Amino acid sequence: MNSLPAADQLPVVVIGAGPVGLAAAAHLVERGIEPLVLEAGPSAGTAVRDWAHVRLFSPWSEITDPAAEKLLAPTGWTRPDGSAYPTGGDWAEQYLQPLADVLAGKVRYGATVAGVARAGRDRIVDSGRDEQPFTVHLASADGREERISARAVIDASGTWSTPGPMGADGLPALGERSAVGRISYRVPDLGDPAVRARYAGKRTAVVGSGASAFTALASLADLAEDAPGTHAVWILRRGVTGSTFGGGAADQLPARGALGLRAKAAVEAGHAGTATGFRTQAVERDGDRLVLVDEDGRRLEPVDEVIVLTGFRPDLTFLSEIRLGLDERLQAPTALAPLIDPNVHSCGTVYPHGVNELSHPEQGVYLVGMKSYGRAPTFLAMTGYEQVRSITAAIAGDREAAERVELTLPETGVCGGAGLFDEPDAAPNSESGGCCAAPATLQIGAGAPASTGGC
Incomplete structure (x- = not known):
């Protein structure tokens, strides 16, 4: 029974x-x-x-x-x-x-x-x-x-408890777990004095291409205005195209469009450089700093902190x-x-x-x-x-x-998806690096140093 x-x-x-x-x-x-x-x-x-x-x-x-x-x-x-x-x-x-x-x-x-x-x-x-x-x-x-x-x-x-790793293959990069003390998987709260001190005057890598990465870049740029020496390196697995910074003024979610424009301004002002076509394979130690290495052996200049925002x-x-x-x-x-x-x-x-x-x-x-x-995403x-x-x-x-539909969603105005960087035909502008360009460090803005190993 x-x-x-x-x-x-x-x-x-x-x-x-x-x-x-x-x-x-x-x-x-x-x-x-x-x-x-x-x-x-x-x-x-x-x-x-x-x-x-x-x-x-x-x-x-x-x-x-x-x-x-x-x-x-x-x-x-x-x-x-x-x-x-x-x-x-x-x-x-x-x-x-x-x-x-x-x-x-x-x-x-x-x-x-x-x-x-x-x-x-x-x-x-x-x-x-x-x-x-x-x-x-x-x-x-x-x-x-x-x-x-x-x-x-x-x-x-939800998915908040399981953030994506730094490794481009969907698994943690070699050395990522052991370097966890210098890696964050969240947008930092720079209004918190302890968190602010962690990034002020430091060189930080931001890995990711979405709204969270935009937020982190904009926040670090604001910090750079008050704390000299603060700089970000934006790590992108694909090239910079017309959609890299989101939908901008075309986005029907205006605040999201504005966020992308703030990230673009951070790059153009020299507060952030961009390493494109970079797929992280390993994280190595250089004293107290970290060196990111991509799958082809390219090494970026050492950073003090890494913020991983890969979804x-x-x-x-x-x-x-x-x-x-x-x-x-x-x-x-x-x-x-x-x-x-x-x-x-x-x-x-x-x-x-x-x-x-x-x-x-x-x-x-x-x-x-x-x-x-x-x-x-999104x-x-x-x-x-x-x-x-x-x-x-x-x-x-x-x-x-x-089965009745009771919702009309706004147009996102955002082009580009996580999988598009592997398709040559998907590059809106191959002259800007494209979706499948060879790994390169792209310097944007007058304040960006002319180093070949990073920004």
Whole structure:
């Protein structure tokens, strides 16, 4: 005799109390379905708080969810000025934590998910699989183990805990692990005196080509104005093209376009040099400094610090007993991957998507938010809110609403994808170094020294 409760008597477990996880809970409440949000950290938006000093390139009007606002309204909460751009700290304190507080007992902190499975079935067993609820294995902060039954699982745990390494082959470069004391995988908070002292007057390599790298370069350039000797070396695996600094004025997310222009200004002012076509293979010691070596043996001048901003990847270890359908390259849901693949998509929008694109062979489990994108970049909060609106409608049995599109995304205005640097035909301007030029150090700006080994 099966002693497990009926599926509709069980909660939907949401993993992660970040923006998309909390939005999922709000939509479930709106549908009359009990959510249980499991957050490994001590508060809402734990990952967001790690970059509290970074300003978003989306305004308040684009980072709050409608169902969440309905929950918050009776408390007297009002959305901040929709045209203002909050920091991560603002987002966490003024929106995410109040939302989690309204959800109250539906959110549990210090609850780390160690595994998800079908009750009594490992991933091999077919018999009776779909009739079994999910079992979520927890490791609490005090070391206790716990099992929770769920009718469905929405994994909104993000990718923040698994940043990409420096090595161009997707694995840590030789010597990267042993040099970890001088390597950061986060945009530094230069408003913190201790962090500021770490980079002031130092030579820092910034590895990466996205918005986080732009932010780091702009921040280091500001620091250079006050701390002589501060200099950045921007490490790019491809050449400099018209899209290297993002969409600029063409970006319909103006703050993101402006961020790229700030990074360009940092280079042109001589606060940063650019090493292009450089694919890091090794990190070597030179006394207290580090030397980056590329796959062809080219060595850059020694640096004091390295900031690695090469994207993130999903942690799938605790889903090992679940049957997921993932793209072999992006580790995103199979139906979603073609819509977001940076090897193919270089400009324009990602079509709004929902339950159809996010479903897996294992019915009732969904990866949402940043985690749904796998290794693909440029995720927007609005995309995640639309994902969970659709998924919760499907869980509630409202298929018409689940398949309805209720979101229009802004044009990104940004060209170039992570995979394009290997394709000769993808180079918008071969004279500028191109996507496949031989490794070279490109000096831009009057302040850049004429060294062949770095900037």
